[in-house]
Amino acid sequence: MTQARKIIIDTDPGQDDAVAILLALASPEVELLGITTVAGNVPLDLTTRNARIVCELANRRDVAIYAGCERPLGRTLVTAEHVHGKTGLDGPVLPEPTMPIKDQHGVDYIIDTLRAAPEKSITLCPLGPLTNIATALQKAPDIAERIQEIVLMGGAYFEVGNITPTAEFNIYVDPEAAKIVFDCGAPITVLPLDVTHKALVTPPRNDAFRDLGTPVGRAVAEMTDFFERFDLEKYGSEGAPLHDPCVIGYLIAPKLFSGRKINVEIETQSDLTRGMTVADWWGVTDRPANAYFIGDLDADGFFALLAERLAKL
Ligand code: BDR
Ligand code: CA
Numbered sequence: 001m002t003q004a005r006k007i008i009i010d011t012d013p014g015q016d017d018a019v020a021i022l023l024a025l026a027s028p029e030v031e032l033l034g035i036t037t038v039a040g041n042v043p044l045d046l047t048t049r050n051a052r053i054v055c056e057l058a059n060r061r062d063v064a065i066y067a068g069c070e071r072p073l074g075r076t077l078v079t080a081e082h083v084h085g086k087t088g089l090d091g092p093v094l095p096e097p098t099m100p101i102k103d104q105h106g107v108d109y110i111i112d113t114l115r116a117a118p119e120k121s122i123t124l125c126p127l128g129p130l131t132n133i134a135t136a137l138q139k140a141p142d143i144a145e146r147i148q149e150i151v152l153m154g155g156a157y158f159e160v161g162n163i164t165p166t167a168e169f170n171i172y173v174d175p176e177a178a179k180i181v182f183d184c185g186a187p188i189t190v191l192p193l194d195v196t197h198k199a200l201v202t203p204p205r206n207d208a209f210r211d212l213g214t215p216v217g218r219a220v221a222e223m224t225d226f227f228e229r230f231d232l233e234k235y236g237s238e239g240a241p242l243h244d245p246c247v248i249g250y251l252i253a254p255k256l257f258s259g260r261k262i263n264v265e266i267e268t269q270s271d272l273t274r275g276m277t278v279a280d281w282w283g284v285t286d287r288p289a290n291a292y293f294i295g296d297l298d299a300d301g302f303f304a305l306l307a308e309r310l311a312k313l
Helices: 015-025 044-057 106-116 131-139 141-146 169-173 175-182 203-210 215-235 245-252 299-310
Strands: 005-011 030-037 065-067 122-126 147-153 188-191 257-262 264-266 277-279 291-297
Touching: 005 015, 005 106, 015 030, 015 044, 015 215, 015 245, 015 299, 030 044, 030 106, 030 245, 044 065, 044 215, 065 106, 106 122, 106 131, 106 141, 122 131, 122 245, 131 141, 131 175, 141 147, 147 245, 169 175, 175 264, 188 245, 188 257, 203 215, 203 299, 215 299, 245 257, 245 291, 245 299, 291 299
Parallel strands: 005 030, 005 122, 030 065, 122 147, 147 188, 188 291
Antiparallel strands: 257 291, 264 277
């Protein structure tokens, strides 16, 4: 097997973030160097708590977790308890975590790790608002060319928006941060709602998790049971979209995904369309491509892989 790809997960757990972390911990194709947490779905103290809960669920108290930014670069934090519940991880009853977090700030951890490693040897995997990554780029512009790739969940073109009519949550919460990241020059792959809304946990797919008969399998099934009520009511879809696990799925099995290299700009000015990802899917401008924008996936293949990997934990 080729060498495992070194990754840092930047996250605001969130049930779907939790499944992404579990998938990474179960997959030999990636080596998880550390987790940085950010305010997003719920405030920072809760996202940090939830990251610890998830690592303990996987019996991985050794994972290095660093708390990052408490609020967006220039705006008031918008959270999503209406989707994820009061704790951000509502659904399963899991023990209060006891594993420690690191003293260093998440942003400094990102900077130091990128500077210490060989050039282009670390992939950043943002699963929440892009505040930590943008702050790192602002503080240390030299890291942009050291990043192997940024593979992030955020944005939408055909699906337009989920938190407003035109914006996806992660980009909407901190559009200025998103703009800094999309303009930074590092290779970027985007898993937008266009693809994550095709990664639906249908009842048989959730039964496959539950039927693993393990604490992880049961917890994942209970997380998506909770998480899905929101999307069932809103979209009438067949199940909850597993947004963030698509990032890790793409890294470990890129053949399951397809997209286009296109230009993506972030709307930061308009109150009406704040956080919109203006994605030139049809190539109608001559703006240069700055992102690989994923549009489709083999959902059956993805869920088979997910169940197979979660079974290992
Ligand atoms: C994104 O927003 C959050 O609620 C999810 O965890 C995911 O990262 C989907 O819009
Ligand atoms: Ca998330």
